[in-house]
Amino acid sequence: MTTDQQLPGTSAAGSLVAPGVEELELRMSSEADVEWIGRLRHEVYARELGQHAPNDAGLLTDDLDGSNVYIVAVHHGRPAGFISVTPPWAGRFSIDRHLRRDEHPALCEDGLFEIRILAVDPGLRGGMIGRLLMYAALRWVAGHGGRGIVALGRVELLPMYLELGLASTGTAVRSGAAGFQLLTGDVAELTDRTLRRHGTLLRELAQTVRWGLEVPFLPGDEMCAHGGASVEALGRGFDTLDASGEVVPADVLDAWFPPAPAAVAALTRGLDWIARTSPPVRADGLVEEIARRRGLPESALAVGAGSSDLIFRAFRGWLDASSRVLLIDPSYGEYAHVVERVIGCRADRFPLHRAEGWRIDPERLARVLRKRYDLVVIVNPNNPTGVHADAARLRRVMEDAPAGTRFWIDETYAGYVGAGQTLEPYAAEAGNAVVCTSLSKMYALSGLRAAYLTAPAPIAAELRRWTPPWAVSLPAQIAAVNALRDPAYYASRWAQTAVLRAELAAALAEVDENLSVSESVANFVLLTLPGGGLTASRLVERCRRRGVFLRDLSPMSPAFEGRTVRIAVRDAAANARVAVTVAEALRAPLGMA
Template identity: 75%
Template sequence: MGVDELEVRLGSDADREWISRLRHEVYARELGQHPTNDAGRLSDELDEDNVYIVAAHRGRPAGFVSVTPPWVGRYSIDKYLRRAEHPALGDDAFEIRILTVDPDRRGMMTGKLLMYAALRWVMAHGGRILVALGRTELLPTYLRLGLTSTGTPVRSGAVTFELLTGEVADLAERTLRRYGPVLRDLEPGLRWRLEMPFLPATGGCEHGGTSIGALGRRFDTLHAHGDVVPADVLDAWFPPAPGAAAALAAHQDWITRTSPPAQAEGLIEEICTRRGLPAETVAAGAGSSDLIFCAFRGWLDASSRVLLVDPSYGEYAHVVERVIGCRADRFTLRRAEGWRIDPDRLGDALRERYDLVVLVNPNNPTGVHLDAGDLRQVLAAAPGGTRFWVDEAYVGYAGPGQSLEPYAATAGNTVVCTSMSKMYALSGLRAAYLTGPPRIAAELRRWSPPWAVSLPAQIAAVHALRDPGYYAGRWAQTAALRGELAAALAAIDQDAHVQESVANFVLLTLPRRGPGAARLVRRCRDQGVFLRDLSPMSPAFEGRTVRIAVRDAAANSPTAATVAAALHDPRNAV
């Protein structure tokens, strides 16, 4: 198929010379889009900000494609079109431009692979929308790849283009459906040098937690869990309450062979006693994902309108857009504002009247918390018919009085989802509950299958809820450890930015020079330290931010040392 010994990689400074010469040869001499020049080179003002993906065959240039990410703040298309007049040219679009193949390599899959590589790069950086100017004579090729013409022509020199656009998720799904077998056949002969895998994961939402893979797919090396630092997932660094651990250990033979209460009635009773909630306002589930899938698939359909915070927990976008297939708008958080949710700006956004608004508070992965009083005012002032889902997986870290569970039990428009995984060190057992109006809680209980929450989870959750003092102490320890980890990371590089969350993690944003997030994560993983690259979650992270979970002091120290070694690696200059 013409890809043997073909290498696909990010372009380097050394590639700029031949790229500019090939651009001149194709776009000036061959196509007449630009006038020729004596230097025999073409470049433009976006070259310093563009990402070039290049293909080389046996070390010789074969072609390239350029990606202009949204954080550059401008596009090549801006020279021809007014962005405000074209909805496709939103502020979060990725522009694919100047796909160019050496004449000797045309018709040999090079161009298609470069377009695929650009799509994979955009996917790995949280892209949702692609735009491009496609030459009219090549329009059938672009359409076969899944792009859609807007019907807007653009003239540049002797060349006519059309404005094309496409949703990244749809393009990826169509590409894998149509070309998946071909891509799998090509992979062995291709030298893929990009940071992301050649083929994307399929099926469910991509989560962190790749560190569990170090123990073997079938858990044959569980004894090695102490050899890795799982800072890529937000599981608690501390054990569950002593009473929970003791109850499980004392009766483990009986627990593993015994069916649980079908509707987790005892667990719900304990929740209501500890939280001061009426029993009819609570429904239990096997982790928050169980409740999300159950509730959203009952409430939403393809005609529903949903507002999601961006960046935020990726499971929500996956369920809304890929599982249910309804429209989701984004309430975009801004790095310059410390990722804060501005209550006034959120209130203004709610005038659009959404069927469901999803808020994670404290937010993950930004780690910023909106005060409960401010959030209650926003919810109370929302248009009638708007339902709110508030995810409080980390609310215990925000301090007492910050949960909206009492409000949700009486307000009528709010549901609070409370995971017991992270705050109570029960991630492996899967226990969560929902608080809301009695009608909604009853609905969720009716939609849930019997025995959804396992007996070990019910027993451990009940005993955990009975020991609030233990967890308050552990949460305070987590805050101290978080501060120490943040200080150690901040000392590594004065140009890197470290942001403490209110929860059990910190964000590290890398300087524009040096490695990006994907490379840092890969190099740390090679040393047994696993971090979370936030790039696929949102373009707001610009491919430069990693999330690092707080572990105990014995693990935090090597984490900071490994990050320092990776950032100061001499290979970064290559």
């Protein structure tokens, strides 16, 4: 990489001075940018640095251009510079020409992206353009599930790269007349460092720089990103809830059907009393109902205000910075957030692959477990891939795992699979497993928040000691008890969900033969766009403008390649609207929102 030859200065207050950002635009490259990018590459890397031999055409290209993503800077309407990113789904990096990955552990990490080329017009160096291009690349990588970056940085500019937060591995590379060092960086750490040091400036620049990337200019807060933008669009003050029927909330996996009639009646009938009355402290009635309906001992149960409540309490009690955790990738993002961002411990990934149908290979998982982990997290059925792993095969993997390995099995959507596929009985007796079961999604109680976990009695007792009083609200306890008492109602609704899911998948498949549509076993489908066209982010944006909310899966994992959206099953009318809206969004010209 190369960049500005002179670093921006700092003011007395310590914030960066930002010269040269007036009328600056950062955007993804277009076909019209190809020639000037090639000419600037030739000027910098051939004539200036001597890394390549000059050529008569004055253009520099290579065989990775079809895989690279280019972010360009335009200053006062004229090209000012660019940076390129090679995503992991390209299949290879430029670095592979110089180094063997198996000899450099930093090159073998999952979720790794290469920042390859950074060039700024010689007449515009000394300002913020180079750094903003680096920042833009970091944001793009984060928006596509990247966890690490790797780059070859010019030796002369090594102090600047280190100041930005990149770390040198000490590996030197020579390319033509130019010398480089292998640099690496953790995306989350680089983002945190940038915000700590330059957050004030970035917030100012957010009002000045025209931002054309598919990810926000500024990162979100420290919370895990979830669906639910459809609800947030109704306003924070809850004074526009009547407008909820105007949007299709297919971005979040809430049930499309109402709770059991008895649950609704119990809440409606005593709402004024319920609202002003404190709930039972330990939700004993709910625990008794769960034990009765599931055939489990009460001593093996602990309840919480939704699965996230249980995840936060359990993981913070079990793990510390020295713990080793294995996460399925892709999977529910709350787990990576809690493990890495809240607790700050190491998390390895067990990658799933689209070509293998996103399935967990039990034999491969068993081999990976030999590395010995403190906690292994498996969501089954998995969200967002929608694939279910056979419970008996998972049980054999757990039984054969090294001593000291604890498994957390999330069965939020297990009701859609059918009887005999829960590991709750195993968790109640074995010493190495905990099963977390949400009542929110399957029982149409997402707004009330109720969940429970099944574990050996000592572990369940431990969780109960960590539970504050009145953790589960009175409305949630009343609704959950009544919902559990009506299994026939929910069985019929889950069966109807499967019919609606198949109809939605068929309607989406008819929109365009180039789309890939796959049904989950739960209440959603995945839609994958062909490469080289509209991205998942743009599709979501276009549909949102039409009142239909879908979930872009790009930030969850690079395995989705920025091309896959998750669409929750709604009722028949809403599903039809989703299909029509997707068709309209795909027909619009690429340059339009």
